[in-house]
Amino acid sequence: MTARQVLSSVVVAAILMFVLPVFFDVLNLTTFAAYALLALSLGFVWGYGGILCFGQTAFYGLGAYVYALTAINTGEAWSGFFLAILLPALFAAILGAMMFYGRLSDVYLAVVTLVVSLILFRFMNHTAGEQWVIGEARLGGFNGIPGFPTLHIPGDPEAYIYDENLYYFTFIVLVLCYLLTRWLLGSPFGRILVGLRENEQRIELLGYDVRARKTAAFAFGGGLAGLAGCLYANAAEIITPELFGLGLAAEIIIWVIVGGAGTLIGPMIGAAVLGYLKFVLGLRAVKEVFGRENPLEATLVFGTILILFILFLPRGMVPSIRDWLGRARLGRGGPRRSSRRRRTQAERARPNA
Amino acid sequence: MRKGARDAVVEARGVSVRFGGVAALDAVDFVLADKELRCLIGPNGAGKSTFFKCLTGVLRPSEGDIRIRGIDCVGAHPHEIAGLGVGIKTQVPSVMNGLSVRENIWIAARKRNSTRDADRIVTETLERIGIADSAGEPVGNLAHGRRQLVEFGTVLAGDPWLILLDEPAAGLTAEEAERAVDIIIEMNDRAAIIVVEHDMHFIRQLAKTVTVLHQGRILTEGHVDTVLGDPLVRDVYLGKSQ
Numbered sequence: 114m115t116a117r118q119v120l121s122s123v124v125v126a127a128i129l130m131f132v133l134p135v136f137f138d139v140l141n142l143t144t145f146a147a148y149a150l151l152a153l154s155l156g157f158v159w160g161y162g163g164i165l166c167f168g169q170t171a172f173y174g175l176g177a178y179v180y181a182l183t184a185i186n187t188g189e190a191w192s193g194f195f196l197a198i199l200l201p202a203l204f205a206a207i208l209g210a211m212m213f214y215g216r217l218s219d220v221y222l223a224v225v226t227l228v229v230s231l232i233l234f235r236f237m238n239h240t241a242g243e244q245w246v247i248g249e250a251r252l253g254g255f256n257g258i259p260g261f262p263t264l265h266i267p268g269d270p271e272a273y274i275y276d277e278n279l280y281y282f283t284f285i286v287l288v289l290c291y292l293l294t295r296w297l298l299g300s301p302f303g304r305i306l307v308g309l310r311e312n313e314q315r316i317e318l319l320g321y322d323v324r325a326r327k328t329a330a331f332a333f334g335g336g337l338a339g340l341a342g343c344l345y346a347n348a349a350e351i352i353t354p355e356l357f358g359l360g361l362a363a364e365i366i367i368w369v370i371v372g373g374a375g376t377l378i379g380p381m382i383g384a385a386v387l388g389y390l391k392f393v394l395g396l397r398a399v400k401e402v403f404g405r406e407n408p409l410e411a412t413l414v415f416g417t418i419l420i421l422f423i424l425f426l427p428r429g430m431v432p433s434i435r436d437w438l439g440r441a442r443l444g445r446g447g448p449r450r451s452s453r454r455r456r457t458q459a460e461r462a463r464p465n466a
Numbered sequence: 467m468r469k470g471a472r473d474a475v476v477e478a479r480g481v482s483v484r485f486g487g488v489a490a491l492d493a494v495d496f497v498l499a500d501k502e503l504r505c506l507i508g509p510n511g512a513g514k515s516t517f518f519k520c521l522t523g524v525l526r527p528s529e530g531d532i533r534i535r536g537i538d539c540v541g542a543h544p545h546e547i548a549g550l551g552v553g554i555k556t557q558v559p560s561v562m563n564g565l566s567v568r569e570n571i572w573i574a575a576r577k578r579n580s581t582r583d584a585d586r587i588v589t590e591t592l593e594r595i596g597i598a599d600s601a602g603e604p605v606g607n608l609a610h611g612r613r614q615l616v617e618f619g620t621v622l623a624g625d626p627w628l629i630l631l632d633e634p635a636a637g638l639t640a641e642e643a644e645r646a647v648d649i650i651i652e653m654n655d656r657a658a659i660i661v662v663e664h665d666m667h668f669i670r671q672l673a674k675t676v677t678v679l680h681q682g683r684i685l686t687e688g689h690v691d692t693v694l695g696d697p698l699v700r701d702v703y704l705g706k707s708q
Contacts, residue, residue, distance in 0.1 A: 308562045312561065314556070314560050318522070
């Protein structure tokens with residue numbers, strides 16, 4: 114990644130960061146930024162590593178729980194903040210090592226990751242009793258954990274970062290994670306990872322340890338998802354076992370498909386757009402229009418969107434828009450024939466993972 | 467077998483592979499000297515590919531011992547064997563279709579070199595195999611023969627001292643096959659090579675020494691002209707034009 118690309122990303126992100134609050138509520142935006150980070154983590158693991166993880170929620174929920182439990186026990190936020198990255202990454206490394214060293218792939222991997230997340234979901238739901246305590250924190254079962262210390266200015270646990278400042282913080286963390294992931298993908302590790310997605314056998318026959326590399330990529334994705342969980346917890350100020358649930362697990366996949374797998378920006382946009390859509394569908398005003406039998410129930414709408422995208426825009430929003438823009442630009446000037454050839458090449462070059 | 471173990475690059479002793487009751491390989495002894503170019507031939511089902519898979523670590527022999535430069539390789543993973551400096555080309559072209567020719571070769575070169583050296587090696591390799599003109603193209607766009615060349619490029623870029631090639635001529639046009647012969651002979655300057663092949667024309671252009679496998683055993687071994695003139699070998703290939 115060149116310095117110019119970094120600079121332009123930062124400028125675009127900064128403009129967005131200041132313009133968005135004019136149109137949307139900051140609390141919503143903070144939540145969408147956390148979703149976007151979660152989508153980024155799956156966009157990396159699936160779109161670039163070729164690892165279809167159906168249970169990215171496991172690391173997300175874990176990040177949220179680790180943060181809340183640590184914050185309650187320590188009375189401050191920052192140790193929890195970092196543990197919320199480290200522990201999910203470690204958990205992902207262990208789970209990943211078991212799967213990749215066991216030569217598990219494709220659909221089995223998707224099933225195992227989903228089941229792990231659902232086990233955590235069921236487990237957390239059963240921790241309502243008083244015996245389920247970690248330090249001073251009760252796990253709270255179905256009701257989750259409310260009222261934990263949220264982020265504050267380092268060194269001063271009373272100076273909470275909330276509302277607009279929390280939004281800025283979350284947004285900046287998201288941008289930093291995006292840049293870090295971009296950088297990683299441009300590094301030898303990232304380039305070899307993409308080669309691995311394209312042809313695992315070839316990478317192995319070139320002498321690279323495929324299992325170790327996939328495990329490392331999976332752990333990186335787990336760390337990002339854990340951080341997303343921590344940021345979500347700070348926005349919501351309550352966490353429940355729903356974070357591990359099937360609903361969210363499926364939604365992340367839809368975000369990535371709709372936004373465009375094989376890009377980083379796509380999943381992030383997909384998460385924000387669909388997150389906002391879900392918010393709108395959940396508004397009382399919208400619900401009251403239809404009464405009890407609401408045809409705009411979120412899961413139904415999301416399912417329809419997923420089907421429409423798979424049928425008509427299987428590569429997702431961002432790759433398709435890029436193509437349209439590229440076509441429009443090429444159509445305006447330059448030699449016709451060569452431009453057309455270049456376009457088809459670019460199209461085929463794009464990974465279809 | 468006449469060769470002493472000291473200068474052997476590959477030394478296989480009593481290698482057997484059994485699938486259930488069927489012996490795909492039956493006590494095969496095989497020795498390859500440094501810088502030697504050896505063709506492994508035999509009719510379908512002779513055990514060529516099985517033996518190849520044992521050498522590359524894809525299959526673990528039921529019995530026997532395989533040493534590459536004296537290192538015990540039974541049970542080693544393919545990436546460990548490749549990591550010794552062994553270049554491997556599989557039967558079906560195994561390339562990274564979504565990536566450009568340049569990126570394919572870069573990933574190969576990066577294994578044992580710094581990023582900067584890898585960049586230099588890529589440019590050299592593209593010239594050597596004669597596909598510099600399609601360096602930026604995704605490999606998936608190329609014709610079969612060109613993709614074979616890209617795979618040669620990935621093998622070459624690793625600068626291996628032992629090269630294992632499984633049916634390198636498969637699906638090549640006559641012209642491309644000639645190019646492949648040139649490349650293999652050039653690679654032989656720096657590396658010992660085992661070629662598994664059944665295109666007789668290709669073998670005649672390439673090899674001095676040939677090992678014939680039949681029904682999982684070594685039928686005969688010797689100079690290419692002697693072996694291909696052997697009536698026994700002709701019988702094995704019965705019905706096949708050679």
